[in-house]
Amino acid sequence: MQPSTSARTAKPARRGALPALVALRAIATAHAIAIFAQPVFAGVFLSGDYDMLHMHAIGADVVFYLVLVQLAIALLLWARRGPRWPSGVTALIVLGETGQYFAGLAGGLDVHFPLGVALTALTTAAVIALWRPSALGVAELAR
Structure with a gap:
């Protein structure tokens, strides 16, 4: 049975997501x-x-x-027809880190530590999920 025309045209677009996935894994690992x-700081x-404390501020x-x-x-990956969940998770981390940054500046350690x-x-869960081929459908990208 022949694949439909839309299935044949969708495959190259998903294949274009692979370089973005590799870049996302690298930057997410560096972030972690x-x-x-x-x-530690x-x-x-x-x-x-x-x-x-100065090193902690630079680290922030x-x-x-x-x-x-x-x-x-992550947004580029999504735009290249890759998975969209990394964009959502990363946006959530951005919001959390914004709050973390301002809580630290204000000396609100009661928020800063648990956040x-x-x-x-x-971040750890996201990096683990990014490196799992089955979670991203990498097997599909390699075909």
Whole structure:
């Protein structure tokens, strides 16, 4: 049985999503590494090395810029007929990190600590899901 015309034309468009997927995996992994460094900087600061607060602030900027790039690539992936869930999850992380940033600046540690834990968990889950071929339909992209 011959595939329909729409199925034949849809395949090359999905194949174009593969470079965006590779880029998204790379930037999401870099973002996860950066977000894991944040509690390390904060912990060293809280143990008495007050210079680490500056590193924590720089780290916050790096984490936020990385997630903005991640969002742009996730939207590109979606536009190239890839999965759309990375865009939604990344947008949620952007919102959370915006709140995290302002809570940290305001000294609202009662919000900053638990939100940081939640963001680290969500980022970790997203990276794991991005690297799972079955979750993204990579097998379909390779055909």
